[in-house]
Amino acid sequence: MVFEVRDLSFAYPGGKSLLQNLTFSLAASDRVLLRGDNGSGKSTLLLLLMGILAPSSGSVKLNGQESRKLSADQYRGVFYSGQSARESLFGLVPRHDIELWRLAAFGRNGEIDLTTLDDPLAAKLDTPYTSLSGGEMRACANLLLPFFAERFWLLDEPTVGLDTFRQQRFAQICAERAANGGGMLIVSHDPALAEELFDRFLLLENGRLRELK
Amino acid sequence: MKKLHPLSLIFLALWFSSAAVFVLRLEWLGIALLLAFLCNLLYFGFSGKTWLRPVVRMLPLFLSVLLIQALFVKKGSLVWGRGWYGIYSAGLQGGVAFGLRLLILFFSARLLLKLDYEDFDAAFHAVQLPEELGFMVFYTIHVLPWAGDRISHNRQLLRLRGVELRELPWRQKLRIYQRISLSLLADLLSRSSVQAIALELRGFRSGGQRTRLHKRSFSWRDALALAFIAAFTAAFFIF
Numbered sequence: 001m002v003f004e005v006r007d008l009s010f011a012y013p014g015g016k017s018l019l020q021n022l023t024f025s026l027a028a029s030d031r032v033l034l035r036g037d038n039g040s041g042k043s044t045l046l047l048l049l050m051g052i053l054a055p056s057s058g059s060v061k062l063n064g065q066e067s068r069k070l071s072a073d074q075y076r077g078v079f080y081s082g083q084s085a086r087e088s089l090f091g092l093v094p095r096h097d098i099e100l101w102r103l104a105a106f107g108r109n110g111e112i113d114l115t116t117l118d119d120p121l122a123a124k125l126d127t128p129y130t131s132l133s134g135g136e137m138r139a140c141a142n143l144l145l146p147f148f149a150e151r152f153w154l155l156d157e158p159t160v161g162l163d164t165f166r167q168q169r170f171a172q173i174c175a176e177r178a179a180n181g182g183g184m185l186i187v188s189h190d191p192a193l194a195e196e197l198f199d200r201f202l203l204l205e206n207g208r209l210r211e212l213k
Numbered sequence: 214m215k216k217l218h219p220l221s222l223i224f225l226a227l228w229f230s231s232a233a234v235f236v237l238r239l240e241w242l243g244i245a246l247l248l249a250f251l252c253n254l255l256y257f258g259f260s261g262k263t264w265l266r267p268v269v270r271m272l273p274l275f276l277s278v279l280l281i282q283a284l285f286v287k288k289g290s291l292v293w294g295r296g297w298y299g300i301y302s303a304g305l306q307g308g309v310a311f312g313l314r315l316l317i318l319f320f321s322a323r324l325l326l327k328l329d330y331e332d333f334d335a336a337f338h339a340v341q342l343p344e345e346l347g348f349m350v351f352y353t354i355h356v357l358p359w360a361g362d363r364i365s366h367n368r369q370l371l372r373l374r375g376v377e378l379r380e381l382p383w384r385q386k387l388r389i390y391q392r393i394s395l396s397l398l399a400d401l402l403s404r405s406s407v408q409a410i411a412l413e414l415r416g417f418r419s420g421g422q423r424t425r426l427h428k429r430s431f432s433w434r435d436a437l438a439l440a441f442i443a444a445f446t447a448a449f450f451i452f
Binding site: 050052071072073074075076078080087088090091092096100101103104105128129130 | 366367369370371372373374375376377381385389392393395396399403
């Protein structure tokens with residue numbers, strides 16, 4: 001799985017140019033931390049990678065195919081979780097979201113063993129999202145990460161709102177991933193996210209992407 | 214057109230949609246459609262992308278209604294016949310009228326959708342109606358487009374996870390649509406209560422003095438638009 005970005009520029013309708021001529025690639029085993037100021041375009045870049053937004057110019061390809069033209073099965077190599085946890089969750093309660101992930105990963109006859117979920121949220125799978133806190137919704141969006149180790153993770157601010165236990169658990173999941181050679185691109189401002197987890201550091205600044213050594 | 218007072222624009226939209234519902238004669242429906250289209254053109258400019266695509270999407274609905282009316286309505290004069298079967302004028306007229314009505318409603322709705330909350334507030338304030346009513350009308354008008362966006366968002370969520378809805382068996386599809394509609398309803402309810410609280414917190418009340426940055430008043434354009442409506446309504450009743 002590889003993302004290829006060539007001369008990517010983007011501006012929201014009526015807005016000034018947010019991203020200018022970005023060129024970079026992501027290999028399946030890259031562990032990338034993307035940083036940048038608020039409003040610098042980090043989340044927008046992820047939306048462009050996933051084909052949710054169309055570039056103003058340039059191209060974004062996933063495995064050689066334009067992201068905007070990907071079919072559903074071509075997304076099976078990526079686990080994307082957006083900046084808003086609620087917007088990333090499906091249905092009315094966490095169980096609905098888990099069922100959809102099960103369907104996506106294992107088909108109709110597959111199973112996710114819910115007894116293995118190492119999170120207090122496992123007791124709240126039938127609680128409506130409207131009754132969950134922001135942190136719990138974020139935890140819910142991260143809940144199934146260990147089940148999708150074979151996918152490339154594109155996570156936008158995955159630790160925002162998490163309590164200490166969940167932050168530590170997320171760091172542990174990422175450490176396991178780093179040890180197993182799994183790839184990920186994480187957008188985060190969280191200083192607690194250990195830099196040892198990553199092998200590439202990107203900084204988005206004034207519409208340009210800079211690789212930090 | 215863009216300088217019209219929001220109240221005039223609401224009147225125009227209401228007038229067009231009333232015409233769509235109450236006018237029976239095809240030629241008058243055609244005129245109302247033309248006027249609604251012209252209003253859209255003046256207001257939004259000529260952008261085929263924004264109105265042509267939804268109109269093309271509605272085509273199968275128009276054609277199926279036209280077909281059903283032509284097949285089953287046996288009133289009026291015979292337009293075409295062979296053997297035991299015939300197509301009658303009332304059936305054709307009914308089908309065409311349905312298409313025209315739907316298009317008029319579509320163009321009226323587009324006019325209303327362009328108005329934001331400030332516009333509804335200004336319009337309702339001009340006729341001494343409380344802000345809450347303006348808010349409720351604004352909220353109701355935007356419910357359908359919002360629901361459409363939510364459905365698209367949910368379909369996108371499926372696609373991004375690698376689930377192709379078309380490939381699923383109908384039972385599974387129904388289950389997913391059930392989940393989508395349930396979450397839609399829940400979101401709608403929670404969103405409306407959040408909006409109501411936000412409104413209260415900003416001190417919106419039905420009475421008392423309010424601070425306004427800019428008060429929009431009626432101009433000659435509004436008088437012209439209203440006179441236009443009155444003239445056409447009178448012409449409709451006379452002829």
